[in-house]
Each structure stands twice: as structure tokens, then as C-alpha cells.
Amino acid sequence: MEKIGTFDFVTESYLLDFRGRLPLPMIGNYLLHCAGEHARQKGFGFNDMSERSCAWVLSRIAIEMTQYPTMSEPITIRTWVEDVGRLFTNRCFALLDKEGNNIGYARSIWAAIDLETRKPSDLTGIGKLEEYVTNQPCPIDKPGKILPAETGTEGEPYLVRYSDLDVNGHFNSIKYIEHILNLFDIDTFREKEISRFEISYVAEGRYGMQLSLHKKETAPDRYITSICDTEGKAICRAAITWKQNSY
Amino acid sequence: MEKIGTFDFVTESYLLDFRGRLPLPMIGNYLLHCAGEHARQKGFGFNDMSERSCAWVLSRIAIEMTQYPTMSEPITIRTWVEDVGRLFTNRCFALLDKEGNNIGYARSIWAAIDLETRKPSDLTGIGKLEEYVTNQPCPIDKPGKILPAETGTEGEPYLVRYSDLDVNGHFNSIKYIEHILNLFDIDTFREKEISRFEISYVAEGRYGMQLSLHKKETAPDRYITSICDTEGKAICRAAITWKQNSY
Numbered sequence: 215m216e217k218i219g220t221f222d223f224v225t226e227s228y229l230l231d232f233r234g235r236l237p238l239p240m241i242g243n244y245l246l247h248c249a250g251e252h253a254r255q256k257g258f259g260f261n262d263m264s265e266r267s268c269a270w271v272l273s274r275i276a277i278e279m280t281q282y283p284t285m286s287e288p289i290t291i292r293t294w295v296e297d298v299g300r301l302f303t304n305r306c307f308a309l310l311d312k313e314g315n316n317i318g319y320a321r322s323i324w325a326a327i328d329l330e331t332r333k334p335s336d337l338t339g340i341g342k343l344e345e346y347v348t349n350q351p352c353p354i355d356k357p358g359k360i361l362p363a364e365t366g367t368e369g370e371p372y373l374v375r376y377s378d379l380d381v382n383g384h385f386n387s388i389k390y391i392e393h394i395l396n397l398f399d400i401d402t403f404r405e406k407e408i409s410r411f412e413i414s415y416v417a418e419g420r421y422g423m424q425l426s427l428h429k430k431e432t433a434p435d436r437y438i439t440s441i442c443d444t445e446g447k448a449i450c451r452a453a454i455t456w457k458q459n460s461y
Numbered sequence: 462m463e464k465i466g467t468f469d470f471v472t473e474s475y476l477l478d479f480r481g482r483l484p485l486p487m488i489g490n491y492l493l494h495c496a497g498e499h500a501r502q503k504g505f506g507f508n509d510m511s512e513r514s515c516a517w518v519l520s521r522i523a524i525e526m527t528q529y530p531t532m533s534e535p536i537t538i539r540t541w542v543e544d545v546g547r548l549f550t551n552r553c554f555a556l557l558d559k560e561g562n563n564i565g566y567a568r569s570i571w572a573a574i575d576l577e578t579r580k581p582s583d584l585t586g587i588g589k590l591e592e593y594v595t596n597q598p599c600p601i602d603k604p605g606k607i608l609p610a611e612t613g614t615e616g617e618p619y620l621v622r623y624s625d626l627d628v629n630g631h632f633n634s635i636k637y638i639e640h641i642l643n644l645f646d647i648d649t650f651r652e653k654e655i656s657r658f659e660i661s662y663v664a665e666g667r668y669g670m671q672l673s674l675h676k677k678e679t680a681p682d683r684y685i686t687s688i689c690d691t692e693g694k695a696i697c698r699a700a701i702t703w704k705q706n707s708y
Contacts, residue, residue, distance in 0.1 A: 227497065227507075228490045228635065232626035232668075239624070243475045250474065260474075285628070375643040376650055377486070379479035381532070388475065396622040400668045403623055421479075421647045 217348040218294040219252030225287050233403065235282040236289075238411055239392045242277065245307050245320055246388065248293045257342045268326045268335045272387055273302065274357035276412040279318035281311065288312040295346045301325055301334050303343060306352035319354045357412045360451040363438040369426030370397065372441075374419055385419025385449075394439045394452050397429045406435070406456040413452040417443070425449070464595040465541045466499030472534050480650065482529040483536075485642060485658055489524065489635045492554050492567055495540045504589045513587075514576045519569060519634050520549065521604035523659040526565035528558065535559040542593045548572055548581050550590060553599035566601045604659045607698040610685040616673030617644065619688075621666055632666025632696075641686050641699050644676045653682070653703040660699040664690070672696070 223244055231237040253259040253270070263269055283289050289309060296304040307320040326335040337343060372393060380386035391413060419425065419441070426442045435456040440448040470491055478484040500506040500517070510516055530536050536556060543551040554567040573582040584590060619640060627633035638660060666672065666688070673693075676686045682703040687695040 226490075226494055227628055228493055228633075230628045231623070232628065232630040234628050237624070243473075246475055247473055376478070376645065376647060377484070377639045377643050379647075381474055381477045381479065381481050383479040386475075392624045396624050398623065400623060400626075 215345075217346045218292050218350060219248060219255065221248045221251060221291045221293070223289045223291065225283050225285060225289065227285055230285060231403070232400075234284050236284070236287075238277065238279075238395060238408055239388045241279070241309070241318075242275070242388045242391055244289070244291055245275070245277070245293075245322070246272070248291045248307065249305055249322065249324075252293050256346050258340055263326060264329075266335075266340075267329045269329055271325045271327050272415060273323045273325050274412070274414045275320060275322040276354060276357040276410065277318065277320040278354045278410045279309070279408065281317040282407065283311070283317070289317075290314075294348050294350050295343065296321075296349075296352065297347055298337050298340075298344050300336055300338055303337055304356070306350065308352070319352050321352055321354060321356055323357060354410075357414060360412065360414050360453045361432070361438055362448060363428040363430040363440040363451065364426070364442050364446065364448060367428045367430050369428050369442060372425045372427055374421055374423045374425060376421075378419070379421060383421070385423075387415060390415070390419070390441060390450050391452070393427060393441070394454070397427055397439060402456065405459055407459050408454055409457040410455040411452065412454075413450060415450050417447070417449040419443075419449050462592075464593045465539050465597060466495060466502065468495045468498060468538045468540070470536045470538065472530050472532060472536065474532055477532060478650070479647075481531050483531070483534075485524065485526075485655055486635045486639045488526070488556070488565075489522070489638055491536070491538055492522070492524070492540075492569070493519070493635065495538045495554065496552055496569065496571075499540050503593050505587055510573060511576075513582075515573045515582045516576055518572045518574050519662060520572050521659070521661045522567060522569040523601060523604035523657065524565065524567040525601045525657045526556070526655065528564040529654065530558070530564070536564075537561075541595050541597050542590065543568075543596070543599065544594055545584050545587075545591050547583055547585055550584055551603070553597065555599065566599050568599055568601060568603055570604060601657075604661065607659065607661055607700045608679070608685055609695060610675040610677040610687040610698065611673070611689050611693065611695060614675045614677050616675050616689060619672045619674055621668055621670045621672060623668075625666070626668060630668070632670075634662060637662075637666070637688060637697050638699070640674060640688070641701070644674055644686060649703065652706055654706050655701055656704040657702040658699065659701075660697060662697050664694070664696040666696050
């Protein structure tokens with residue numbers, strides 16, 4: 215039984231950033247697509263969960279890239295379940311270029327919520343999930359706790375709009391990444407590349423929310439960011455590590 | 462010789478809006494992708510133009526949809542060149558659902574600029590282009606002149622950021638559409654659907670530009686919008702017609 219899912223993509227010019235590279239939010243879209251498809255193929259997808267009146271909730275994701283795909287480049291993404299706990303399951307990803315060389319890894323942490331009570335569901339009850347656990351290595355750090363960026367920083371206002379919403383009517387988890395990257399100026403993107411991006415989703419963003427985006431440098435090329443609601447409570451936190459551009 | 466290009470897409474959940482429908486900006490991405498691919502296949506694509514030190518510039522596009530694709534729906538887009546003038550060429554599109562029923566049409570007007578002088582190139586010199594002209598019908602109005610929405614309206618500020626830029630470093634022509642749609646509130650999207658969207662690109666938007674977005678109702682369910690630069694000059698204008706939601 216093949217436990218690892220394999221998915222192929224080809225970059226399209228309209229998806230690329232001004233440097234002609236696939237931007238991190240689009241990589242995030244690909245990863246979520248693979249997660250959803252792999253789960254569906256194995257019997258614990260969106261519809262299977264709905265039947266149990268549950269839904270998957272992305273809690274954290276960390277992405278490390280050594281190379282970013284450029285124009286019309288085929289990419290292969292492999293994904294697998296690393297472990298299943300009572301409340302959380304870890305799903306890993308490996309990204310490969312057309313020669314099969316690794317260009318990145320990602321780790322994601324998921325919970326399931328009961329759609330009626332909105333409380334966490336016990337994942338050990340979803341038998342099929344455990345069948346697919348595999349110990350394929352994923353040599354990057356797990357996403358962890360991110361310090362608050364909002365203390366002592368001026369926030370930048372942002373109002374949640376139509377194009378920010380996902381198919382569930384919540385702030386699209388990938389759009390958070392887009393808005394966080396927009397906190398960095400163009401020269402940073404010219405000179406540097408993101409080597410690690412890590413995000414932790416705390417609460418749901420909704421239409422019309424007046425948010426505030428914060429950014430703080432913690433060390434050279436290392437930043438923490440947060441998106442806060444009107445009361446100043448973080449709805450998500452992210453940590454970004456830049457490296458010199460190798461292109 | 463097949464003059465009409467045919468391209469197939471399947472919608473992905475992460476591309477859908479909160480109503481579970483493919484949003485207009487993504488339809489725009491598909492159309493531009495088809496235009497680029499069709500031109501490339503026929504010998505007047507991006508690279509062919511670069512060799513003549515020219516580049517295609519989208520001047521106007523009008524999109525009319527009778528039905529919006531939903532989750533995991535196959536869509537076919539057919540595209541062809543309707544005519545070639547000295548300065549402009551008209552490219553049309555038909556959008557079909559999986560049964561082959563028409564769900565929309567689009568018309569686009571393109572110019573080519575000389576990359577050194579930035580002046581318009583003579584399109585009649587690009588011989589290959591004329592070979593592919595076909596009189597396939599496209600039963601929607603051509604995109605035309607759009608009245609200024611900025612006179613007598615308060616603008617909403619918008620600063621051009623990293624995620625707005627396309628692979629040429631200009632404001633992505635599809636991102637304009639996204640920002641224009643964000644001028645409408647969520648109830649409009651709940652109750653109505655866009656039956657026609659038309660946009661005219663006047664000048665290039667660039668990183669760091671402080672723009673101002675204007676919207677004006679001209680008749681019930683009919684709006685004009687504009688995006689203006691710091692001097693108040695419109696860099697693009699759009700007209701939107703809504704209809705009651707038929708879903």
C-alpha cells in the first residue's frame with residue numbers, strides 16, 4: 215500500500231512574482247491542494263470528515279525552500295502523514311524539481327473540529343488516518359511557538375475583503391501569508407530569498423474585520439510578524455528567515 | 462489549419478471564493494494564459510515578440526459570464542484572433558462547461574510596444590498573426606470607452622505592494638480586477654453575480670505607488686470604477702454590471 219501521495223504541477227507565468235519565481239503563497243496553495251487530495255484518496259478527505267460532522271483545521275505550517283521554481287517548471291510534491299495524536303496530526307511534504315532534486319520541505323500540523331460543538335475531535339477515532347502513518351524523513355524543524363510581534367510595534371491596518379475569503383467564508387489561510395509578505399519592501403525580495411516561513415493560525419479571520427499587521431526584526435534576517443484583531447489579540451503569528459539571494 | 466486554440470482547466474478548491482465559485486480574477490488568469498499559449502503555439506508568443514524587441518500589452522478586456530464554474534469543474538476555453546489592425550488586434554474567447562455548453566465569452570484588445578522606444582509597433586508587420594484571423598462569432602459587445610469614476614467621488618487609498626506585481630514588475634493586470642471587486646461589499650456578492658466586467662488599462666502601475674480607488678453607480682446594478690495615481694490620473698477604468706444571483 216502506497217502511503218505517500220505524489221502530485222505534479224507546472225508553474226504558469228501568471229502565478230509568478232516580479233522575479234519570475236513561484237511565490238510562497240502559491241507554494242502554500244499547492245501544499246494544501248496536495249494535503250486535501252491525498253486525504254481524499256485515502257478516505258479521510260473533506261467529504262469523509264463532513265460525514266462525521268468534522269472538518270480539518272490547519273493549525274501550523276512551516277515551509278523551507280532551497281530553490282524556488284521559475285517559469286514553466288514542473289514540480290513534484292510528495293506528502294505523507296508522519297504521526298497521529300489525539301488532537302493533532304503531522305503531515306509532511308517534500309518538493310522536487312524536474313530532475314527529482316529536493317528543492318524544499320514543509321511540515322504542517324492539523325486538528326479536526328466537530329462542526330456542531332466547534333470543539334476539537336479525537337483523531338485516534340479516525341482509524342483510516344493511522345493506517346497511512348509512515349516514517350519517511352522530513353529534515354526540517356517542526357513549526358513551534360512564535361513570540362508576539364505586536365508588543366511595542368506600530369501595526370499596519372488591513373480590512374478583510376471579498377478576495378481574502380476562502381470557500382468556507384473565512385480569511386483564506388494562504389492570503390494571510392500574502393499580507394505578511396507585503397510587510398517587506400521590494401528590495402528585500404530583490405536581494406534575499408525566504409529560506410524558512412512558519413505560520414501559526416490562532417483564530418478565524420472574518421469579512422469586515424479591521425486587522426492590524428505587525429512585524430519585528432529579532433536578529434539579522436529573522437523576523438516575527440502577527441495579525442491582530444480589533445482588540446489587539448493575534449489571530450495568527452508567523453516567523454520568517456531570509457537568506458541572501460543565490461540566483 | 463486549426464485557427465482556434467482550445468485549453469482545458471479544472472477548478473481547484475483553493476481558487477474558489479466564499480460562494481464556492483471561481484472568481485472573476487481567476488477567470489482572467491485563465492484567459493491570459495490561453496492568450497499567451499495560443500500565441501506561442503502559432504509563432505507570435507512572448508519569446509517570438511521578444512526577438513523582434515516587442516511585447517504584447519493588454520489594452521482592454523470584457524468578460525461576460527452566464528454561469529460561474531464551481532468546485533472541481535472542468536472548463537474549456539476556446540480562443541481566436543478576430544482581426545488585426547495596424548495598432549490593435551482583437552482576441553476573443555468562449556468558455557464552455559463540461560457538457561460543452563457556453564458559460565461565457567470574452568473579448569480582449571491588444572497592442573504591441575517596441576521595447577526600446579516604448580512606442581506602439583505596427584501589427585501588420587507581424588505576418589503570422591494575420592494567418593490566424595477567423596470570423597468565429599463572439600456575441601458580446603466590444604470593450605469601449607468608460608466614463609471617469611473619479612470625478613465627485615472619494616477615493617479609497619491603496620499602496621502597490623510585492624504581491625501586486627507581475628513577472629514584468631508592473632501592477633499585475635489581474636490584480637487590478639481583484640482590487641476593484643474588493644470595492645463591493647460582501648452582500649453584493651451574496652445576492653448578485655457579475656454579468657459583465659470590462660476593464661481598460663491606461664498606464665502602468667508600479668511598486669510603491671499610492672493609488673486611489675473610485676467607484677460610482679451609474680444605474681441600478683451598473684457601476685464604473687477607476688484606479689488613479691497620486692496626481693489623480695486614471696491608470697485604469699472598469700465598468701461592472703451585476704445581475705440577480707441565479708444559483
